[in-house]
Amino acid sequence: MVSNRKVSALERKKEVLENLKRFGAEIYKQMMLGRFPQIQMPSRSIENIYYNPELRQYVLGNKTVRRSARNIRHIRPFTQLVWAAYFAYELTSQRKTSTLRDVYYSSQAYEVPFKDQPESNSIITDLETVIGFSREDFNIFPEERSAVFGDLTIEYTVPGYEGKRLNLTSHPDGVMIGPALTSAEFVKTSADKVIAIEKGGLFTRFIEERVHEKFNAILVLTAGQAPRATRHFIHRLNKELELPVYIFTDGDPWGMHIAMVIISGSANAAHLRELTTPDAKWSGVWATDIVDYKLPTDPLTEIDIKRLYELQRDPRYKDKLWQREIKTFLKIRRKAEQEAFSRYGLTYIVDEYLPAKLEET
Amino acid sequence: MAQTFEEISPADFFYRNRDIAGFTNPTRAIFTAIRELVENSLDAAEQIGVPPDIYVRLTLEGKTTHGTEIYKLRIEDNGSGIPPRYIPAAFGQVLFGSKYKLKQMRGTFGLGGTMAILYGQITTHRPAYVVSSTGGARIFMYRLMIDIQRNRPIILEKRTMLNKTGWRGTIVEFSLEGDYFRAMPKILEYFKQTAVMNPYANLTFVDPRGRLYIFRRVTTRMPPPPKETKPHPYGIDVELLQRLIQITDCKNMLDFLKKHFHRIGDNIARKFLEFAEIDFLKDPKKLTHDEIVHLARAMKSFPDFLPPDASCLSPLGEELLRAGILKELKPEFIAVCQRKPSTYAGHPFIVEVAVAYGGEIPRKNDFILYRFANRIPLLYDEASDVSFKVIHSINWRRYRVTPDMPIAILVHICSTKIPYKTVGKEFIADRPEVKKEILNGIREVARQLQRYLSKREYAERQRRRLNIFAKYLPKIAEFSTKLAGMEQPPDINGLLRSVEKLGLES
C-alpha cells in the first residue's frame, strides 16, 4: 500500500474524485436495479485492527462490514455517508476546503443533520475507509494547525495560487501546514534532515537560534499530538525528499507517544496509509537524558505510570530503545520538559544537546 | 318514669331514617331524587318494550332561610303509564310497588320515587303533581300529599282529561329543597353513565341555569325483557317457606316443590325428599315449625339442585354495551365480556365487564372505574366496592398496562338480588362468587386490550419505519445520482412498497 513513487498532488486529487464518483455510481446502479443499495467496507472494530510489523503501523484485517439501506438502523448513517461523499466530491472538485466542524453544520442545509459532532466525525472516518484516502485528501481539514520553517520551496496547486512558489523561510513564525501547503508540490530544498518539535516555545527558539541553518534542517512544529495533515506532510518530506526525520518531545510517556504516532501511526487511522514515517527517530527527551544531563524534573503521576505500563505492552514499543526508556522512566519515576535545558542557559539545548542527540540517533 | 310505646308507619320510619334511602343532605337529596325518578321512568318504558324518551327539568323556585334552594323537579316519560286507581298509592305510599317479583328491575323496594316525593313534601310543604295515561282514552291528573303517620296518600285534586293524541306515559312534578350546584358534577355524571348503560334511551336534562343536556340514543334495539321466576331452593329462608306454605294449594310435598321452586322437576324433588327424609305425600300445611326449619336447612345443603337459570336477568349484552361506551366515552378501543350466568346464595347473577382505552378517555393517576348494578350507575363509595378491590388486586404489568394510561373499566352486575352492602344502593359487597366473576371478566378484557396495544405498537413501529425509509431513500437517490453524474434519479417507490409489505430485517 505504501508507495515510494512520487504521486503528484494533482494526480492524487484526481484519484480521490474518481473513487468518490465510483462509490456514488455503485449505489446509483443498485437503486436503478430496484434494490436497496448496500456497501461492503473493512471493519474498523478493535478485533480487526492489527499491528503490521513490516509496515510498522496498524492496519485493518480482512473483516468487513456490510451497510445496507434496507436495514432500519443503517439507513440513516448510510444516507449520511452518501451525502458526505457528495459533499466531499463538491469540495474537492471545486477545490474548496472545509473543516470537520463545517461538515457538521453543512449537513443541516441538506436535511441530513448529524445529531452531534462525534457522529459527523465518524461518518467522515467511514468515508475515508470506503474511499481509501484520508479526509485531507478530500479537503476536510482539522481545526488544529501546526507549522513548518526551513529552506524548502513549494509550488501551490490551490485555486488562485496555481504555479506560485514560496520558500518556507519567508516568515519568521513559520508557515502554517494548512490545506494549501498540504496540497502543494515540493520543488527544491537544501535541507538534509527534518526536525519535528512538540512545543511552540522551542520551535521559535530553534528558528531564533538558526537551527535550520546550523543543522541544515526543516523544522516542523507538531503543536502537541501531530494532526494528520502534519503527519502526512512529514511522511512526504521523508518519502519524496528522502530526508531523515528526528523528533523532539517532552521527556514523559505523552511526549514519547507523540513521537510514536508520527512514526507508526495510531489505531484510529489503521484504515489509512501515508500518514506514518516508520524510519523517523525519537531523539529525546529520553529518560536516560534526564539522568545523563541531570535535568530538573517533576515526579511521575499515577496516570503517567499507568500509561507507561500500557505502552510497555504496546506492539509499537517492542524495540530495544523504547523498552529501555520505559524501564528507565519507571525506575527514576521522574519526567522532564524540553524547556528544562534552560537551566544551562538559553542556547545549551542547541549548542550541546541537539548535536549530541542527532549524532546518537 | 313510665316508658311509652308507639307504633310508627313505614312512611314515618323512612321519614326519620331518610339517610339510609339516600336523602342525607340537600346535595345528596337532589341527586337521589333525580336518580329515583329517572329509574322509575326507565323501568316503565322497558317494561312495555319501548325505547325510553325521558325529559328532566330542574328549575329554581327560591331560597330557603338556611342558605339552600327550593327547586321544582319535573320528569316526563313515554313508559307504561299507571292505571288511575294505583296512581295515588304508587306515589303517596311507601312500600307500595309493582316490582316485588323475582325478576331483574331497577326498582325493588317500592320506596325510591315515593321517598323523593316525601322528601319534597317535608322540605317544602307543597303537594306533588302526577299525570299519567296508559295510552287509553283518558289522561289522569292528581295533586297529592302523603299522610306520613298513616302512610296513605291524601288526594287534593283529581282530574280526568280526554287523551286525543293517544299519549302514553307519566309526568311527575314536585318541589324539593336542594343544592344543585354542589350536586351538579354527580348529576351530570349520572346522566352520562345512564346513557352508557341505556344506549337505546333518549335522555334530556334542562338544568336550573337553563343548560340543555341531550343524550341521544344510537339504537332502538333493547335487551330482551327479563322473565319472572320462582325462588331457587338455595336462596330460601324460613320466612319465605312459611309464606309459600300459606298460599299453596298443593296437597303433597312432591307437588309443592315442583310448583313453587325454580328448576325442581319430579326427579330432583324425589331425590331431595329422600335426602331430607320427608315423606313425598306429606301435606305441606301439616309441617311443624321444626320441620320447616329442617326443610330450609336441607334445601341449603342438598348438592344436586340445578343452578338457577338466568332468563330472569336482563344483562345489557356485549353489542349494546359496546354501543353505549362508544357513544358516551368515545374511546379508541373497547373490549367487552359478558360472563356466563352464575349464582350466589341461590340468586342468579351475570357480570358484564368492559375496558375502554384512549380516544377521549382522560388520563388520570388511576383507572377510571364505572360501576353499574342492574343498569344503574353507582356513583358513591367507589373505594368500598368489590370491583375497586378486584381492579387493585390485579397485576396489570402482566397485561403491559399501567394506571396512568387512559383506561376506563366498566363493571355491570345484574341479579334478581344485587348484593348491596347498604340500603343506599351504592356499593357491592365482596361475595366470593361475584368477585370471581368480576376478576375473570376483567382478565378477559385486559387480555384483549393487551393484544390491541401490542398490535397498535407494532403498527406504530411499522409506520415509523416507513417514515424513516420515506425520509432517507430519496436522499440516497438524490446524492448518488449527483455523484454518479446522472440526470435521472432512480425510482424509489418500489422500495418503499416493499418496506410496507414485508417488514424488515432489524
Ligand SMILES: Nc1ncnc2c1ncn2[C@@H]1O[C@H](COP(=O)(O)OP(=O)(O)OP(=O)(O)O)[C@@H](O)[C@H]1O
Ligand atoms: N314513571 C313511572 N311509570 C310507571 N309506573 C311508575 C312510574 N314511577 C313509579 N311507578 C310505579 O310506582 C311504584 C313505586 O315506585 P317506587 O320508585 O316508589 O318504587 P319501586 O320503583 O318499585 O322500587 P325502588 O324503591 O327500588 O325504587 C313502582 O313500582 C311502579 O309500579
Ligand SMILES: [Mg+2]
Ligand atoms: Mg323506583
